[in-house]
Amino acid sequence: MADLPWTSSKREAPEPVRGDRGASILGPRNLPREREVPDLLASPDTDAGTIPNLKFSYADARNRLGSGGWAREITIRELPVATTLAGVNMRLKPGGYRELHYHKEAEWGFMIAGKARVTALDTSGHPFVDDVEAGDIWNFPAGIPHSIQGLGDEGCEFLLVFDDANFSENETFLISDWFAHTPRHVLAKNFGVPESVFANLPTDVEKTRWIFNGTEPTVAKEDAIKCPQGPSQIRYTHRFLKQEPAKAAGGTVRVVDSRNFPAASTIAAAINVVEPGRMRELHWHPNNDEWQYFVRGRARMTVFASGGKARTFDYCAGDVGYVPLGMGHYLENIGDEPMVFLEAFKSDHFADFSANQWLGLSPRQMVKEHLNLDDETLSKLRQDKPLIV
Numbered sequence: 001m002a003d004l005p006w007t008s009s010k011r012e013a014p015e016p017v018r019g020d021r022g023a024s025i026l027g028p029r030n031l032p033r034e035r036e037v038p039d040l041l042a043s044p045d046t047d048a049g050t051i052p053n054l055k056f057s058y059a060d061a062r063n064r065l066g067s068g069g070w071a072r073e074i075t076i077r078e079l080p081v082a083t084t085l086a087g088v089n090m091r092l093k094p095g096g097y098r099e100l101h102y103h104k105e106a107e108w109g110f111m112i113a114g115k116a117r118v119t120a121l122d123t124s125g126h127p128f129v130d131d132v133e134a135g136d137i138w139n140f141p142a143g144i145p146h147s148i149q150g151l152g153d154e155g156c157e158f159l160l161v162f163d164d165a166n167f168s169e170n171e172t173f174l175i176s177d178w179f180a181h182t183p184r185h186v187l188a189k190n191f192g193v194p195e196s197v198f199a200n201l202p203t204d205v206e207k208t209r210w211i212f213n214g215t216e217p218t219v220a221k222e223d224a225i226k227c228p229q230g231p232s233q234i235r236y237t238h239r240f241l242k243q244e245p246a247k248a249a250g251g252t253v254r255v256v257d258s259r260n261f262p263a264a265s266t267i268a269a270a271i272n273v274v275e276p277g278r279m280r281e282l283h284w285h286p287n288n289d290e291w292q293y294f295v296r297g298r299a300r301m302t303v304f305a306s307g308g309k310a311r312t313f314d315y316c317a318g319d320v321g322y323v324p325l326g327m328g329h330y331l332e333n334i335g336d337e338p339m340v341f342l343e344a345f346k347s348d349h350f351a352d353f354s355a356n357q358w359l360g361l362s363p364r365q366m367v368k369e370h371l372n373l374d375d376e377t378l379s380k381l382r383q384d385k386p387l388i389v
Contacts, residue, residue: 010026016042039300039312041363046302049309052081054301057319058089064170066211068096069155074320076165082322084346085267085291086167088160089318092116092150095216098205099209100175102145105162108267109138109148110240110342112295115158117217117300118147118237119224126232127225135241137256139264144236151216159293163266176202176209176291193258236263240271249280251338258348268350272331274299279332281386282355285325297339304328315341328355354385 016022056079061072075086111134120128150156187194238261245252257268268286294315302312333339360381
């Protein structure tokens, strides 16, 4: 046995063992991955039945590179259970462009780091320009033409969420791609100029545009576009982290949806900060599936799917999680630093139910006889939403 080419003399934890159940692994193993997901390697006793995979990491996604940065996506193709939303993690170098484009899906953006300038044009022909930084968000409804450009010394990195799980970052409507596939005499007639002015249009759009190097703007956002009819009255950006948060015993929650950001009519979201040892309480969402992005720290989530089925997953920064409609769950900080995660929904509003509040607002005798709880425990049930405990 010792001569087998896949056998190693080096044995390392963890092992799929809980108490007197399970056994060590004798065959090949991926230790870095096993260390990331100990609750898959040795599932808790409360896990049962079959539930689809509810996790995919951007580290496992194909990263498409351009001269001005990169982008990697997690869609229904990477995470089949995620049928409502798709996500893209994108980086732009200083001056780098995500070129002028539009798509059939709404785009909800969250700035992770750095600074960027975003531009858009509303349906009435009024332009929009704004500079955003870490913690800000934007939303461009379906069909709205827009662009993003990295600013400052480091450019930017951001998350994009789209309201169609089948979205692909590789199939958007690019201005350079459109022009490359339009006869030059048509372009000349359309813009009232000679055909010769289009002699140097980009032809290899796949390799030279999409995300490409550019010159950082030298004018303030207020002077970027001079428009006789004036700027757009629609605010496509929002200072998400400057919102006053809902403060809880174990952290904070900020919610953004069409009620405080009218431009976002198809995607609602919340950003949660959970302190070490605390957790986003047992809850569920009645209006749509939950798409998650983990920004910082480590988390454990058990999802209850009804019918005696439950499964536990471990997440770290850069992972995407997913919870189908109605399934009960919690998110526990299992690290030694704050755990920050974004939850997004294909909906115009954020809605959730708290298990604590549900029981706290039910007749005590009823709860007592359902769960065999004593009076002291019943007295501690909450009639509000604890949020993070």
